[in-house]
Amino acid sequence: MQSEQLEALRAVVDLGSFDAAARELHVTPSAISQRIRALEQDVGSVLVARSRPVRATDSGTVMLRLARQIRTLTDAALQDVHPTDGTPRVSVAVNADSLATWIVPALAPLAGTVLLDLRREDENRTSDLLRDGSVTAAVTADDRAVRGCSVVPLGALRYRPCAAPTAMARWFAKGVDAASLARAHTVVFDEEDTLQDRWLASRGVDPTEVLRHRVPSSAEFTDAVAAGFGWGMVPDPQRGDHALVELDDSVLDVPLFWQQWTLSSPALDAVGRAIRDEAARTLVAVSASGRADRARGPSARP
Numbered sequence: 001m002q003s004e005q006l007e008a009l010r011a012v013v014d015l016g017s018f019d020a021a022a023r024e025l026h027v028t029p030s031a032i033s034q035r036i037r038a039l040e041q042d043v044g045s046v047l048v049a050r051s052r053p054v055r056a057t058d059s060g061t062v063m064l065r066l067a068r069q070i071r072t073l074t075d076a077a078l079q080d081v082h083p084t085d086g087t088p089r090v091s092v093a094v095n096a097d098s099l100a101t102w103i104v105p106a107l108a109p110l111a112g113t114v115l116l117d118l119r120r121e122d123e124n125r126t127s128d129l130l131r132d133g134s135v136t137a138a139v140t141a142d143d144r145a146v147r148g149c150s151v152v153p154l155g156a157l158r159y160r161p162c163a164a165p166t167a168m169a170r171w172f173a174k175g176v177d178a179a180s181l182a183r184a185h186t187v188v189f190d191e192e193d194t195l196q197d198r199w200l201a202s203r204g205v206d207p208t209e210v211l212r213h214r215v216p217s218s219a220e221f222t223d224a225v226a227a228g229f230g231w232g233m234v235p236d237p238q239r240g241d242h243a244l245v246e247l248d249d250s251v252l253d254v255p256l257f258w259q260q261w262t263l264s265s266p267a268l269d270a271v272g273r274a275i276r277d278e279a280a281r282t283l284v285a286v287s288a289s290g291r292a293d294r295a296r297g298p299s300a301r302p
Contacts, residue, residue: 016053065133106278137260155283185230
């Protein structure tokens, strides 16, 4: 396998077409097609589906991961040889609540030295992005190491049941109990957000019977709770920005983990250290054996 063949495969899948890959690599679409056909002949499998956009096949996904790993190692080697030439790039998958609260402060010290490609994704999907090589690291709810990756616990993002004073007056003037919770409106991230459902069930309320607002954005989710749409489970780092009232003193902790490729890359290692350091300051400590709960669904709350 030749490096330009693997790079052609990466470009075609990342950009979605032969023409776009040709523009990025400064060759003709015919040259891109020839390189991929040659790679497919060497491997003995079809690697891409010639669709719109172009997609990797199962065999192509394996080769795509190899292509991205080689590119990461090549970038790191060139940076060591010529430290002032170019800026290394690191791709990280992260859930929406972490992205909206503590990830940006964690990575701010690396600004100017590392180019970051942050992919907002569901915490269960982040492992898939590691497997196919779309990202080199991930904040994930999965404590089982993806093949070729290391995994360390970061701590837990803590959530509390909160509502705006107007919502408290509307639905909970006589107290928070099963009857008032059944009448009150609930704010959820999307149809797969189970945090509110779990909390309601623990209070003897059937989650399927409550009325709910769907707000599929981390910051706007908390804004909606603060605006009085209803009550919701709000992450601790976002509570200070709003005048919110806790329904009671209970909490739900969602453990998070850091997984990254086991490749020697100074830029990737620097990102990992920054994430772990900020997590130690921001997240709640949990036991190393604690399994992560599923909470927020697609597009990403943990």
